[in-house]
Amino acid sequence: MHDWVFEAIGTRWTITTPAPLAAPVVAAVGAEIERIDRAWSRFRDDSAVAEMARAGGSHRVEATDQPLLDWYRRLYDLTGGAVTPLVGGTLAAAGYDADYALRPAESVPSVPAWDDVIAGHDGVLELRRPALIDVGAAGKGFAVDRVAGIVADAVDEYIVDAGGDMVISARQQPVRIALEHPLDPAKAIGVVTLDGGAICASASNRRAWADWHHIVDPRTASPAWEVLATWVIAPSAMEADGLATALFLTPAARLRGHFDHHADGFHHVTFRRNGSVEHTAVPGLELFL
Known part of the structure; x- marks a missing residue:
């Protein structure tokens, strides 16, 4: 078995296959991880999430990413609001911000309710006001699924492990x-x-x-x-x-x-x-x- 080991989206990945993946598959994996990071990372200034934090408003959601938002809404309902993508501002104020300051502010804000901020999430994420979205609760799993789908198109046996x-x-x-x-x-x-x-x-x-x-x-x-x-x-x-x-x-x-x-x-x-x-x-x- 062959292990392809690399670092991406803040964690160590290991993709295990019977033989090394072909160059086009490797490129497709890298491109998809970069696409997900550019869309959903709250740790980079050029991401869609960073733009949502600056301006709110309407932001198109890729069809591939719709299941992630649908899953978040289901989790929000199942947990009575305990799992929410709106926790980003609270985490940042607590010190887990884009600079990894790890210094909590004197006052950490509460987390707003979904319907107070998110007016819609089907095809377009509509924010009533700017908000720092955080998909850390399920986003890495989503990325693993997306990468596994690419690998599965190339080989029958594999393990995709992201941290x-x-x-x-x-x-x-x-x-x-x-x-x-x-x-x-x-x-x-x-x-x-x-x-x-x-x-x-x-x-x-x-x-x-x-x-x-x-x-x-x-x-x-x-x-x-x-x-x-x-x-x-x-x-x-x-x-x-x-x-x-x-x-x-x-x-x-x-x-x-x-x-x-x-x-x-x-x-x-x-x-x-x-x-x-x-x-x-x-x-x-x-x-x-």
Whole structure:
């Protein structure tokens, strides 16, 4: 197997295939990642998101990106507003801004309600006023899905891994995946075994500074502290990524009933600050705690 390793959108990517990908496929992957970054990054001045923060108004949404906005609206409704793309201004004020200042302002603003800011999102994102959009809760998973689609057109067997958010092609020989311990990256709390699909993780230790981390509860404009790490298995990385964030802010029992991937709704592992672990009947799950 061949590993193509590179850095993009703030994380390390590894694309594993039986042989090196052809040059046109490599170019297509790079172009799609750049397109997504230019559209949705809040860390570059030339992105569409930066323009929305400056001017508000109407902004065309690529047809390829419509599922991301639709998924955000669904997450917003499922979590009672706890997962929202409007958290960007709060994160920036807390110090997680385009300059990575990591110095919280004296006053961090609350997160506005969706309908107070977003007038529409079908084909055109219509903002009633300027707003700093943040798609960090599901955007990396979305990018992984898009890249996996390009790779799947070229080869039958692959793993696309962006900082632990993965899409795995259907296979006869399952893949064992370690669940990184959120308090010690050199250890794992367990492993899962997958023969295809997507798995995404979220952890409060990955982007932490002062008394903050990057998973903010918009209802309190402060970090979510009860949960330390989550993993979700779903058909797509976008879905798994968004649900992994949602589990920091919303009980799993409230979410699982809205999905029908199997008897448990969707599979997940949730590791809490008190050391307890909640999980469904995840395939091949072994816990080391």
